[in-house]
Amino acid sequence: MVSAIHAQTKMTDAEALLLKEKVKSQAAKTNTITSNFVQYKHLDFLSNDIVTSGNLAFKNPDLVKWEYVKPFVYSVIFKNENLYINDEGKKSDVNLSSSKLFKQLNKLLVNSVKGDMFDEKEFDISYFNQEAISEVHFTPINKKISKYIKAFHIQFNTQGDVIEIKMIEPSDDYTRIVFSNRTINNPLSDAVFAH
Amino acid sequence: MRYLLTSLLFFLASCASYQQRNNFEKQEVLDVEITNPYFSDTSKDYVYKAKIDFYDKSFGGLFIVKKIAEAHHRVVFTTEMGAKIFDFSFHNDEFKVNYVLDEMNKKILLNILEKDFRVLVHENEKVISKAVKKGSELFETEIVNKKYYYLLNGGSLNKITRVNNGKEKVQFLFSKIGDASAKNIQILHKNIKLTINLKSIN
Numbered sequence: 001m002v003s004a005i006h007a008q009t010k011m012t013d014a015e016a017l018l019l020k021e022k023v024k025s026q027a028a029k030t031n032t033i034t035s036n037f038v039q040y041k042h043l044d045f046l047s048n049d050i051v052t053s054g055n056l057a058f059k060n061p062d063l064v065k066w067e068y069v070k071p072f073v074y075s076v077i078f079k080n081e082n083l084y085i086n087d088e089g090k091k092s093d094v095n096l097s098s099s100k101l102f103k104q105l106n107k108l109l110v111n112s113v114k115g116d117m118f119d120e121k122e123f124d125i126s127y128f129n130q131e132a133i134s135e136v137h138f139t140p141i142n143k144k145i146s147k148y149i150k151a152f153h154i155q156f157n158t159q160g161d162v163i164e165i166k167m168i169e170p171s172d173d174y175t176r177i178v179f180s181n182r183t184i185n186n187p188l189s190d191a192v193f194a195h
Numbered sequence: 196m197r198y199l200l201t202s203l204l205f206f207l208a209s210c211a212s213y214q215q216r217n218n219f220e221k222q223e224v225l226d227v228e229i230t231n232p233y234f235s236d237t238s239k240d241y242v243y244k245a246k247i248d249f250y251d252k253s254f255g256g257l258f259i260v261k262k263i264a265e266a267h268h269r270v271v272f273t274t275e276m277g278a279k280i281f282d283f284s285f286h287n288d289e290f291k292v293n294y295v296l297d298e299m300n301k302k303i304l305l306n307i308l309e310k311d312f313r314v315l316v317h318e319n320e321k322v323i324s325k326a327v328k329k330g331s332e333l334f335e336t337e338i339v340n341k342k343y344y345y346l347l348n349g350g351s352l353n354k355i356t357r358v359n360n361g362k363e364k365v366q367f368l369f370s371k372i373g374d375a376s377a378k379n380i381q382i383l384h385k386n387i388k389l390t391i392n393l394k395s396i397n
Contacts, residue, residue: 039276039277041257041273041277043259043261043271045261045263045269046240046259046261047238047239047240047261048240050240050242050257050259050397052275066276068275071244071396071397072244072275072396074255074275076275076276085255087246087255092253148278167277169279171279171282171293171294173279175276175277175278
């Protein structure tokens with residue numbers, strides 16, 4: 001609803017190029033990210049979005065830990081084609097190597113954390129300004145992917161850091177993740193990603 | 196002779212109703228309905244952390260129920276990160292699959308889930324018979340041609356059991372009950388290795 005109030009305008013080609021360069025250079029010098037997040041799951045028939053929150057840790061090139069703290073304790077680590085899950089103390093893992101599709105979806109999720117998804121072979125990309133915030137819409141070209149995700153909408157601040165990710169399903173229901181207290185290149189031990 | 200007697204007793208025992216075998220005493224009923232109040236409020240979003248154990252596989256996620264209107268519910272299961280696994284609509288006797296992940300799109304599995312979730316969201320049904328035992332009431336009813344027993348303790352619904360030929364097939368257990376909602380719900384299958392555990396998170 002908020003986005004309807006703040007009008008979005010399309011970026012000029014020059015602005016879009018500038019943003020792309022900024023995000024790419026920011027991503028290139030990012031070794032670690034830690035951040036808090038709040039996740040809003042929107043299902044059209046619900047009265048309210050389902051709100052969960054927790055912490056994110058990223059370490060170059062492809063280690064991600066997604067940890068929910070409220071209203072339940074649950075974490076998932078993305079590491080070497082595996083998902084390591086800790087569900088309120090109960091540990092399990094899922095190997096993705098047999099499923100090309102899940103590997104691709106996973107890679108997208110990891111890339112979206114850095115915001116660097118500017119691959120025109122994979123996405124139709126459009127650029128918008130919304131006051132000081134830049135918003136980029138990535139629409140997957142591959143039908144196998146678009147069956148699961150219709151579009152990623154990623155918001156960047158003026159430094160080119162990701163501040164919000166919205167993953168929209170073909171039904172138009174979506175998951176919106178808002179980051180806060182994002183810090184870059186603080187030392188992050190491998191132990192954070194141990195199962 | 197002893198063998199004959201034993202088999203006769205066994206035969207008689209298996210003829211006894213589900214209510215009698217659980218030492219309940221039958222009572223007369225006239226035009227009574229039994230109510231499951233746990234998903235009956237259209238203003239509420241019912242959100243549960245779910246764990247589904249199916250044979251050697253275990254899935255976690257969020258189980259979401261919304262009453263859209265009278266006799267109309269939406270039942271959705273997503274991963275913790277928000278990806279939809281299934282999305283069903285129950286409207287009167289109709290069942291509609293709005294979405295199901297390809298890996299789960301198996302008729303046999305969908306049939307089981309349809310039957311289970313229909314019972315969960317089904318609100319009112321005519322009582323066929325009633326039996327009582329020390330503060331507990333057991334109501335016999337039918338949902339889409341299957342026999343169910345509703346167990347009420349001190350007036351609140353604690354258990355629904357699907358019974359076939361006198362045998363328990365599926366149990367629905369409701370606990371931590373308050374404010375017309377059950378914070379904990381368990382669905383236990385007796386003839387297949389399927390357990391669904393739900394813990395309310397809102």
